[in-house]
Amino acid sequence: MYFQPGEHKAAGLSFSPIKAIISPRPIGWISSRGEDGTFNLAPYSYFNAISESPPMVIFSSAPSESSQHKDTLRNVIETEEFVVNVVSSALGDAMNITSAGLSYGESEFAAANLEMADCKTVSVPRVATSPAALECKLWKIVELPKPDHVNGGVMIIGTITGIHIDDSVIKDGKVDVKAYQPLARLGYMDYGRISEVFTMQRPSKK
Numbered sequence: 683m684y685f686q687p688g689e690h691k692a693a694g695l696s697f698s699p700i701k702a703i704i705s706p707r708p709i710g711w712i713s714s715r716g717e718d719g720t721f722n723l724a725p726y727s728y729f730n731a732i733s734e735s736p737p738m739v740i741f742s743s744a745p746s747e748s749s750q751h752k753d754t755l756r757n758v759i760e761t762e763e764f765v766v767n768v769v770s771s772a773l774g775d776a777m778n779i780t781s782a783g784l785s786y787g788e789s790e791f792a793a794a795n796l797e798m799a800d801c802k803t804v805s806v807p808r809v810a811t812s813p814a815a816l817e818c819k820l821w822k823i824v825e826l827p828k829p830d831h832v833n834g835g836v837m838i839i840g841t842i843t844g845i846h847i848d849d850s851v852i853k854d855g856k857v858d859v860k861a862y863q864p865l866a867r868l869g870y871m872d873y874g875r876i877s878e879v880f881t882m883q884r885p886s887k888k
């Protein structure tokens with residue numbers, strides 16, 4: 683099968699398979715604060731780490747049909763800070779609740795009954811029960827092309843300025859991914875859990 687982007691229906695596929703092809707993907711559960719002091723929390727799976735040194739992450743906010751930015755993007759533009767909270771398998775339902783389109787200023791922390799915890803380098807709260815959280819400062823915003831929407835998508839690039847890890851997921855000085863249990867975003871409405879881990883050594887130099 684071969685087709686060009688946007689032509690999946692003519693190829694016999696009901697939905698665009700791009701998310702399913704590029705899977706599994708991590709979920710950045712982004713908490714943010716507006717300049718009015720309100721807090722926001724929402725999942726973004728167009729999310730990843732892009733650099734180890736300096737440690738940097740990206741996530742991207744899809745275009746909306748209205749001229750309004752999503753609340754997360756609005757907050758990051760206003761305060762230039764955000765936190766990436768990790769969604770453990772146990773927090774999947776709460777994460778899903780926070781993807782609802784609540785009015786600006788209405789807290790998803792309250793809607794999903796999630797406790798907030800303070801951060802050290804940013805004035806944005808983290809999800810207290812997340813197994814890890816990355817405090818981030820905005821580095822750059824990149825506007826993506828606008829094919830057919832009023833707004834284009836926007837890529838947010840941030841630098842990690844603080845790292846929280848729940849001690850219970852550390853074993854022998856490493857993050858134990860089986861205890862950590864990051865939820866993976868697959869295609870469509872599907873998610874995955876880590877059930878098997880194996881190790882491969884890199885080829886040695888001759």
Ligand SMILES: Cc1cc2nc3c(=O)[nH]c(=O)nc-3n(C[C@H](O)[C@H](O)[C@H](O)COP(=O)(O)O)c2cc1C
Nearest residue numbers: 724725726727728742743744752753754781782783
């Ligand atoms: C697992 C998951 C991943 C998502 N990933 C993205 C994403 O990468 N980009 C995006 O714009 N919306 C994404 N969404 C949708 C947003 O979470 C949703 O539009 C939310 O209402 C945005 O909240 P906000 O306006 O408070 O920022 C995702 C939803 C779910 C459930």
